[in-house]
Amino acid sequence: MTNSKQACRWAVRAGAALILGAASAVCAAQATMPVKHARGETAVPVNPSKTVVLDLAVLDTLHTLGVDPVGVPSAAKLPPQLSQYADQRYLKAGTMFEPNYEVIHAAAPQLIFVAGRSAPKYDELSKLAPTVDLTVNAKDLVGSVKRNTETLAAIYGKQAQAKEKLDALDASIASLKAKAANAGNALIVLTTGGKMSAYGPGSRFGVIHDAFGVKPAATGLNVSNHGQAISFEFIAQTDPDWLFVIDRDAAIGREGVSAQRMLDNELVRPTKAWKNNRVVYLNGFNWYLLGSAGLTAMQQNVDQIAAALAQGK
Secondary structure, eight states, X not given: OHHHHHHHHHHHHHHHHHHHHHHHHHHHHHOEEEEEETTEEEEEESSOSOEEEOOHHHHHHHHHHTOOOSEEOOOSOOOGGGGGGGSTTSEEOXXXXXXXXXXXHHHOOXXXXXXXXXXXXXXXXXXXSOEEEOOOOGGGHHHHHHHHHHHHHHHHTOHHHHHHHHHHHHHHHHHHHHHHTTSOEEEEEEEETTEEEEEOTTSTTTHHHHTTOOEESSOSOOOSTTOEEEOHHHHHHHOOSEXXXXXXXXXXXXXXXXXXXXXXXXXXXXXXXXXXXXEEEOOHIIIIISTTOSHHHHHXXXXXXXXXXXXXX
């Protein structure tokens, strides 16, 4: 009789444990956290196992933190640090401009990220899964990258990795600013299709001036996304100490006259930048495709400019 009662009690306890265990599993699967982003606030799953990313800068930061998404944007060329995502094991979820809604729907993601070029598709993508818009503010690019990194770290439990990387970035930027203080001024130029545009403080590439401390060679430049159209005469008249050049055609894999060939002419050669070997061809992948908005991209950009300033003393 005693054994029978004990067996009954054990069965009741085991049944309760199974019920509680199942309930806990359901609760864990449904656990969410509020995330503030460019479109407001969204409840997102904690540490989702199926993530689709439609922005290369966000992908860069996720990769840096050790998060592996299931879906990524397709691109003609990828920066070296993201080359693994060309592999077929990653779902190609459309381009940064045009998501493939059918493919994304079939993948049943738990979370979708957009930013920049893909941000206009936010509303449609939000119908498929919780969607977060991590578009950065060009006038506070470093702050935006830090906030996005911390947001992603919180979602995926990567806070320790994020702190280590952000501390290193802060130290690198401080070192760069110290070098820039006495390095002279610079003009930022983007080349594409045989044409040129200049960018200054407050522009999409203005972080070089705004946060990295490099003095601008020209003021009052148009801060629109396409910058201010310029000529070789403009470069000659501005006569910058440094030229920072972004070759858009090379970055997107389009054939055309390279930036090096374009600038090698009788108007640019007499400038201080050219004569003193201070023409720096920036990493077009990081600057144009990623907008310097990915964690590794920004670190590499800071390192490249710091190295150039150190060599160009």
